Amino acid sequence: MDQHLIYNSIGYPVLSAVTFIPLAGALVALFIKNETMLKLWGFLVTVFALVLSLPLYTNFDATSVKFQFAEVYPWFPALNLDYVVGVDGMSTLLVLLTTFIMPLCILCSWNYIKDRLQEFIFVVLLMETAMIGVFISLNTVMFYIFWEAMLLPMYLIIAVWGGPRKDYASIKFFLYTLIGSVFLLVAIIALYIKTGTFFIPDLMGQNYAFMFQFWIFLACALAFAIKIPMFPLHTWLPAAHVEAPTAGSVILASILLKMGGYGFLRLCLPITPEAVAVCAPYMIGISVVSILAGGYLALGQSDIKKLIAYSSVGHMGFVTLGVFLLNSQGIKGAMLQMINHGITTGALFICVGIIYERTHSREISANSALGMFMPIYVTFLGIFSLSSLAFPGTNSFVGEFLVLLAAFGKYPVVGGLAVVGAVLAAAYMLRLLQKMVWADSDGHAHHGHDEGHHGHEKEEHHLSDLGFREAAMLVFLTIFVFWIGLNPSPILKIMNASVDNLVTQAGADKVVGVTAAMK
Amino acid sequence: MQGLIFIPELAFIAVSLIFFFISLGKPSRAFVQNAAIVLSAILVLASLGGLCEKGSLFYDAYRIDAYSQIFKVIISIGLFLIIFMGYGLRGISEKYHPEYLMFLTISSMGLVFLTSSVELITMVLSLEISSFSLYVIIPFRKTAGFDKQMESGIKYVLFGAVASGISLYGSSYVYGACGTTYFYQLSKIIPGMIATSPMAMIGLLMLMTGFFFKLAMFPMHFWTPDVYEGAANETAGFVATLPKIGAIALLIRLAAFAGVDRPDFVKVLMILSFFSMTIGNLSALVQTDLKRLAAYSSIAHAGYIMIGLLTLSTSGFSAAIYYGAGYVLMNVALFYVIYHVAAEGGNVTFDSLKGLYKRSPILAMTLAVSALALAGIPPTMGFTGKFMLFTAAIEKKYYAIVILAVINAGIAGFYYLKLIRAAYTTTEENIEKTVLPASSYCLGCVLIVGIIAIGIMPQFLIEMALKALETIL
Numbered sequence: 001m002d003q004h005l006i007y008n009s010i011g012y013p014v015l016s017a018v019t020f021i022p023l024a025g026a027l028v029a030l031f032i033k034n035e036t037m038l039k040l041w042g043f044l045v046t047v048f049a050l051v052l053s054l055p056l057y058t059n060f061d062a063t064s065v066k067f068q069f070a071e072v073y074p075w076f077p078a079l080n081l082d083y084v085v086g087v088d089g090m091s092t093l094l095v096l097l098t099t100f101i102m103p104l105c106i107l108c109s110w111n112y113i114k115d116r117l118q119e120f121i122f123v124v125l126l127m128e129t130a131m132i133g134v135f136i137s138l139n140t141v142m143f144y145i146f147w148e149a150m151l152l153p154m155y156l157i158i159a160v161w162g163g164p165r166k167d168y169a170s171i172k173f174f175l176y177t178l179i180g181s182v183f184l185l186v187a188i189i190a191l192y193i194k195t196g197t198f199f200i201p202d203l204m205g206q207n208y209a210f211m212f213q214f215w216i217f218l219a220c221a222l223a224f225a226i227k228i229p230m231f232p233l234h235t236w237l238p239a240a241h242v243e244a245p246t247a248g249s250v251i252l253a254s255i256l257l258k259m260g261g262y263g264f265l266r267l268c269l270p271i272t273p274e275a276v277a278v279c280a281p282y283m284i285g286i287s288v289v290s291i292l293a294g295g296y297l298a299l300g301q302s303d304i305k306k307l308i309a310y311s312s313v314g315h316m317g318f319v320t321l322g323v324f325l326l327n328s329q330g331i332k333g334a335m336l337q338m339i340n341h342g343i344t345t346g347a348l349f350i351c352v353g354i355i356y357e358r359t360h361s362r363e364i365s366a367n368s369a370l371g372m373f374m375p376i377y378v379t380f381l382g383i384f385s386l387s388s389l390a391f392p393g394t395n396s397f398v399g400e401f402l403v404l405l406a407a408f409g410k411y412p413v414v415g416g417l418a419v420v421g422a423v424l425a426a427a428y429m430l431r432l433l434q435k436m437v438w439a440d441s442d443g444h445a446h447h448g449h450d451e452g453h454h455g456h457e458k459e460e461h462h463l464s465d466l467g468f469r470e471a472a473m474l475v476f477l478t479i480f481v482f483w484i485g486l487n488p489s490p491i492l493k494i495m496n497a498s499v500d501n502l503v504t505q506a507g508a509d510k511v512v513g514v515t516a517a518m519k
Numbered sequence: 520m521q522g523l524i525f526i527p528e529l530a531f532i533a534v535s536l537i538f539f540f541i542s543l544g545k546p547s548r549a550f551v552q553n554a555a556i557v558l559s560a561i562l563v564l565a566s567l568g569g570l571c572e573k574g575s576l577f578y579d580a581y582r583i584d585a586y587s588q589i590f591k592v593i594i595s596i597g598l599f600l601i602i603f604m605g606y607g608l609r610g611i612s613e614k615y616h617p618e619y620l621m622f623l624t625i626s627s628m629g630l631v632f633l634t635s636s637v638e639l640i641t642m643v644l645s646l647e648i649s650s651f652s653l654y655v656i657i658p659f660r661k662t663a664g665f666d667k668q669m670e671s672g673i674k675y676v677l678f679g680a681v682a683s684g685i686s687l688y689g690s691s692y693v694y695g696a697c698g699t700t701y702f703y704q705l706s707k708i709i710p711g712m713i714a715t716s717p718m719a720m721i722g723l724l725m726l727m728t729g730f731f732f733k734l735a736m737f738p739m740h741f742w743t744p745d746v747y748e749g750a751a752n753e754t755a756g757f758v759a760t761l762p763k764i765g766a767i768a769l770l771i772r773l774a775a776f777a778g779v780d781r782p783d784f785v786k787v788l789m790i791l792s793f794f795s796m797t798i799g800n801l802s803a804l805v806q807t808d809l810k811r812l813a814a815y816s817s818i819a820h821a822g823y824i825m826i827g828l829l830t831l832s833t834s835g836f837s838a839a840i841y842y843g844a845g846y847v848l849m850n851v852a853l854f855y856v857i858y859h860v861a862a863e864g865g866n867v868t869f870d871s872l873k874g875l876y877k878r879s880p881i882l883a884m885t886l887a888v889s890a891l892a893l894a895g896i897p898p899t900m901g902f903t904g905k906f907m908l909f910t911a912a913i914e915k916k917y918y919a920i921v922i923l924a925v926i927n928a929g930i931a932g933f934y935y936l937k938l939i940r941a942a943y944t945t946t947e948e949n950i951e952k953t954v955l956p957a958s959s960y961c962l963g964c965v966l967i968v969g970i971i972a973i974g975i976m977p978q979f980l981i982e983m984a985l986k987a988l989e990t991i992l
Contacts, residue, residue, distance in 0.1 A: 148902070174936055
């Protein structure tokens with residue numbers, strides 16, 4: 001075990017603290033009655049977790065491929081099972097993404113959640129524990145426990161605080177993910193029976209028989225493909241997004257979808273490399289279909305949230321595409337794309353939430369011509385829309401560019417098709433932007449002289465521009481949009497060694513090996 | 520001293536007698552209730568006291584070993600929880616309270632005897648002691664406008680009689696084939712017989728049928744929904760939990776007879792397990808009455824437990840014991856909610872759960888935790904139990920049954936989720952708060968913490984189960 005781990009040397013058990021402080025905060029929240037205090041408490045707990053997680057970035061040894069900040073405690077000796085946590089370059093970034101996004105989830109619910117606030121704070125904090133738990137787990141059982149523990153809080157977020165069709169959406173979400181993940185459990189047990197260990201680094205790089213790998217890969221891939229989600233398993237996502245409250249959408253888009261991509265990288269690629277090598281062309285095919293279908297479907301949406309939800313399917317298609325290109329460039333692009341999507345789409349959902357609180361509608365036509373009334377808001381909306389369509393200079397550009405570069409290098413046709421997806425993204429995002437900023441409610445471009453009628457109507461709706469809290473959230477996210485867009489190297493630096501190590505485990509040599517074996 | 524090893528049994532006999540004497544007088548309701556709690560707590564202490572005893576009684580027909588003693592502890596704790604859960608016995612006429620408690624104790628006593636029975640006739644007698652008291656108390660129910668209790672009582676008697684009959688018939692086969700009724704001799708003869716003569720295997724399977732009935736396992740599951748629905752909530756809580764523990768205890772002993780790797784035997788059990796899970800889960804999907812839902816879900820859970828048994832391995836058996844203990848806790852939690860939601864002792868439907876989180880957060884939370892545990896979501900006992908059952912089956916390469924169980928777990932997720940949804944998501948105006956007595960409130964907390972804590976830290980229970988199994992394998 002020791003050869004894979006660098007033990008935690010910071011003054012406190014950083015990973016456990018970041019994971020379980022939200023849980024402790026959730027329990028304390030059950031005893032707070034005052035609503036303002038509750039919101040403040042939720043915010044403080046998430047910010048505290050964020051502060052505690054910062055050493056993960058500053059103290060991370062980017063040159064090492066070992067799992068860092070590790071903690072090991074005995075847990076269940078009969079099954080050779082320890083409590084073991086640690087992070088490498090990839091999981092560090094995702095833990096940080098989670099701790100960065102969660103305070104925003106509390107902030108964006110500040111006025112939106114009016115009833116059952118106590119329970120809301122409770123489940124959101126519970127959710128944070130479960131999500132971080134997935135990223136830091138170094139044994140498959142803990143991975144699975146945290147993975148499944150996310151189900152109920154997320155279900156409740158949609159089912160209790162969701163929109164009119166919340167029942168349908170929440171049950172669909174629960175069942176899809178549950179059925180996907182129970183197969184993951186079987187794979188985990190089968191791996192244990194084969195190797196006698198649940199410790200993820202020990203499961204890597206063993207020479208399993210090809211058919212064994214194949215079944216393990218299929219079982220895991222089903223769970224991950226549903227979570228990320230890949231076409232045609234994506235149908236739960238738009239429903240869930242549309243019905244979820246803003247915080248739920250942000251959690252879903254920014255973090256939950258990343259679980260799928262992370263699962264592929266953490267379990268599938270290193271543990272079943274030969275099966276991955278054989279299945280990669282098919283996965284790439286599905287990814288391209290996801291990119292195109294997501295883009296195409298987004299183009300036809302009149303509901304802003306649905307549009308962003310379908311765009312997520314497309315963006316996640318880039319992630320799986322990058323992952324299954326199985327080279328360093330592709331995987332780095334995929335990782336970056338995950339982080340970027342977390343920032344950008346999270347921000348877009350916050351934007352939708354802000355406007356929904358004012359107009360009580362998510363229809364594009366009902367939220368048109370906002371440029372006149374909310375100049376600050378539309379500025380941010382513009383920035384995030386451009387980021388979403390991967391405009392050069394913004395964060396998404398770097399990730400998508402890396403994936404496309406890797407795709408063109410390996411399969412030019414795939415690269416070409418993915419570019420079509422990028423063009424579609426430009427089409428639907430610009431259409432959204434055009435209608436929301438300039439067009440009036442009939443969809444025509446707004447000209448200066450015919451303001452009157454609609455203008456007055458909007459004013460009656462009290463379309464005030466962003467308040468301090470809202471602007472602060474968006475400024476915070478904007479900083480990351482440009483920081484990563486203009487200078488991605490600090491992010492890339494953290495993951496470089498880990499990704500390169502992963503590629504050598506799952507890389508092209510396996511393809512050669514398998515093809516030779518098949519001949 | 521020889522008598523000491525019999526302490527748990529003596530305690531059960533004494534407590535039954537005390538209830539009998541109480542029933543002769545006209546005690547106040549509160550006295551009976553409080554006495555019941557104190558006495559059942561004494562039973563728990565007595566079983567714990569007997570935990571380390573070893574020995575045999577009655578010409579070796581009755582064996583005290585770690586295996587039987589652990590089950591006795593689980594049964595007495597279960598009885599204590601059931602009595603505590605049903606404090607007030609709202610569903611039972613007040614004049615019957617002492618008798619009711621007496622029969623509950625006698626039924627548990629039968630189960631306690633069952634766990635130590637190592638001889639066929641002793642086993643059948645213990646089984647009948649346990650069943651007869653249940654035949655009596657199932658129709659005990661006081662609810663205006665409800666007349667299904669007689670029907671369910673009769674159903675239980677008839678099915679029980681048929682099951683006992685088949686069981687006896689099977690034991691005569693086994694005796695005919697092997698020439699002995701002692702388990703330790705049978706365990707030497709049967710493995711060889713199964714390979715050569717189908718009679719032993721058929722006999723063994725028929726013998727197990729009586730316990731399939733108790734476990735609500737396919738094909739002896741038909742009585743379950745009607746009996747659960749018709750019996751009072753506290754009775755249903757008992758029927759749903761303790762007899763299953765007794766059945767698991769004996770089924771493990773019987774399954775252990777088959778020795779290792781008897782493909783035909785395993786195949787039959789696999790088919791039974793599959794049908795039990797599938798029929799239970801699919802039928803549960805459409806239920807609106809919570810007790811009927813619990814009944815069908817218990818049929819499904821019998822199928823899961825069977826996975827542990829059919830592996831015929833230590834890990835499978837210990838997983839089955841763990842799962843059985845977990846099942847008691849999860850079901851007590853479920854019936855605790857049903858009991859308290861139905862203030863008048865009536866049946867509970869999804870409609871009666873509406874807005875439960877507002878009426879009583881503790882009931883809603885207990886319901887959610889027990890539903891999650893039954894669905895097998897981490898970090899509850901239900902998850903850990905399933906995890907170990909599947910591990911044992913995959914170890915034996917029984918992939919098909921695991922995949923089928925996994926699909927079933929997915930289906931089951933749906934109706935357990937419906938419970939949580941009913942309790943948490945439907946809001947109604949002007950709902951009256953349900954105020955629970957402090958003791959019931961504490962019980963709810965204990966159940967929640969227990970289900971989660973033993974799920975996260977299963978080590979202790981598993982080690983006990985393994986230690987127990989050493990004595991019978």
